[in-house]
Amino acid sequence: MDIHTGVGSPQAMEVVDESWHTGGFAWGNARYRKKDFWTDELEDAWTHIQYGAIQRFISCFACTQQCGALIWHEEDPPYMAKCYSKLSYLFGSETEDQHFSWKILSRSFRYGVDSFSTPQTLAMAVEMRRDGVLKEEDFAATDEYPACPPPEDKQGVFLWILDRIGKGQGIGKIFALGTKAAAEKIGVNPEHYAHNVTKGEEQMNVKLGMLDPMYFLMFATNEKQSVPQIEGNWTQDAFKDVKDREEFVKDWIHLPHERFKQYFLDWEPKSRAGGKFMNPEYPTPEIASDIVDWMEEIHNYDDSLGICCGMGGFCLKPAYHVHNYYKFVSSAAGIDVDQYGLRKIIHRSRNLHRAFQMRRGMTRADDAPPADHWRHRFPELEEKLLTTYYNFKGWNDDGVPTRIRLEELDLGYVADELEELGVLKKIDATDEDKKQWESHRQEYWGY
Numbered sequence: 001m002d003i004h005t006g007v008g009s010p011q012a013m014e015v016v017d018e019s020w021h022t023g024g025f026a027w028g029n030a031r032y033r034k035k036d037f038w039t040d041e042l043e044d045a046w047t048h049i050q051y052g053a054i055q056r057f058i059s060c061f062a063c064t065q066q067c068g069a070l071i072w073h074e075e076d077p078p079y080m081a082k083c084y085s086k087l088s089y090l091f092g093s094e095t096e097d098q099h100f101s102w103k104i105l106s107r108s109f110r111y112g113v114d115s116f117s118t119p120q121t122l123a124m125a126v127e128m129r130r131d132g133v134l135k136e137e138d139f140a141a142t143d144e145y146p147a148c149p150p151p152e153d154k155q156g157v158f159l160w161i162l163d164r165i166g167k168g169q170g171i172g173k174i175f176a177l178g179t180k181a182a183a184e185k186i187g188v189n190p191e192h193y194a195h196n197v198t199k200g201e202e203q204m205n206v207k208l209g210m211l212d213p214m215y216f217l218m219f220a221t222n223e224k225q226s227v228p229q230i231e232g233n234w235t236q237d238a239f240k241d242v243k244d245r246e247e248f249v250k251d252w253i254h255l256p257h258e259r260f261k262q263y264f265l266d267w268e269p270k271s272r273a274g275g276k277f278m279n280p281e282y283p284t285p286e287i288a289s290d291i292v293d294w295m296e297e298i299h300n301y302d303d304s305l306g307i308c309c310g311m312g313g314f315c316l317k318p319a320y321h322v323h324n325y326y327k328f329v330s331s332a333a334g335i336d337v338d339q340y341g342l343r344k345i346i347h348r349s350r351n352l353h354r355a356f357q358m359r360r361g362m363t364r365a366d367d368a369p370p371a372d373h374w375r376h377r378f379p380e381l382e383e384k385l386l387t388t389y390y391n392f393k394g395w396n397d398d399g400v401p402t403r404i405r406l407e408e409l410d411l412g413y414v415a416d417e418l419e420e421l422g423v424l425k426k427i428d429a430t431d432e433d434k435k436q437w438e439s440h441r442q443e444y445w446g447y
Contacts, residue, residue, distance in 0.1 A: 073102035085115035092119030111166030201225035219369030285388035
């Protein structure tokens with residue numbers, strides 16, 4: 001696809017074709033898909049509007065990629081935009097007018113709100129108004145602001161609610177808390193209205209059919225609360241043609257180990273007939289854990305080094321990868337470290353984050369994607385996926401990093417604190433336990 005033809009995040013700016021996003025993502029409050037939404041006529045209209053709004057392509061500071069753009073649309077103040085924000089407010093408001101997208105983005109950026117969770121929050125408010133959970137008096141005029149437009153004015157309603165959030169007025173004070181906290185404060189079942197959250201944070205507005213083992217683990221365990229921030233160097237779907245798979249792996253120098261090539265070659269597109277090499281049976285819990293661990297690792301490199309994930313972790317075959325990150329670190333910081341030494345540092349970071357979360361009260365039960373993310377779920381498989389992933393990482397069945405894992409990462413003091421708090425059980429590890437973990441670590445991570 002066009003969005004995979006280079007590094008960076010060009011899809012929202014340089015690229016106009018949004019057939020994949022608009023047909024695959026969920027609209028409204030992440031409720032339904034419009035599989036046949038995209039048309040040639042719509043692409044022509046969007047091309048005119050999009051290139052009329054873009055003044056020039058620009059980059060984040062010190063980057064030459066130019067995957068963002070300076071937007072100056074009609075009479076609204078100019079701003080920088082990039083990536084998914086072009087679509088998120090359209091999805092939430094259920095409108096196809098791209099003029100509205102550029103208008104509301106200008107206002108949202110001035111308020112300092114994001115383009116990921118905010119549209120879902122606005123869409124939830126619209127649902128609550130429609131269902132009578134919120135009364136019309138909640139949308140009435142006051143001395144501070146005018147009345148909310150009628151429901152049929154979808155764009156006007158979205159702008160009105162955004163103004164209330166941005167200015168801290170009326171029901172805006174409640175919805176500024178996000179979907180989960182707002183639903184709880186209003187007194188409704190969060191699982192119905194705030195149904196697209198993991199650990200209380202809004203997720204990508206995607207609702208699909210068959211459970212995907214890798215994406216289950218990414219949604220469930222991701223510490224960043226946004227699955228696009230953890231996926232990337234592995235394709236989202238299997239290639240149908242075996243020859244395409246074979247061609248793809250020929251120059252896949254980014255892989256941490258040759259075994260990943262066979263994972264990819266064996267992987268088949270899902271079908272109604274089913275099969276052992278397609279979802280949900282494949283990738284197996286062991287293979288899914290291996291792949292997800294690698295994708296986590298590259299995003300942690302990006303975050304630790306201050307590199308945009310659009311240049312590293314989120315691309316299929318990026319310039320930066322596990323075999324050369326260490327060279328940049330050694331050159332820039334003067335640290336004598338090879339790829340395995342840097343990998344240990346990155347693993348220390350990931351496990352320190354996990355330990356902090358567990359200390360704050362997170363449990364295995366919190367490692368769960370939105371309940372309605374897939375129509376077809378497999379509870380027993382999901383539990384096996386979690387346990388396998390935990391053990392692969394060196395964590396116990398509750399998802400807590402073990403003392404063996406923490407000590408080999410020079411985090412023994414963290415294990416002490418977790419044991420004192422009762423988060424981690426005190427277990428005397430045997431020499432055989434330590435030997436087994438060392439063998440696992442060397443086999444999968446090389447250090």
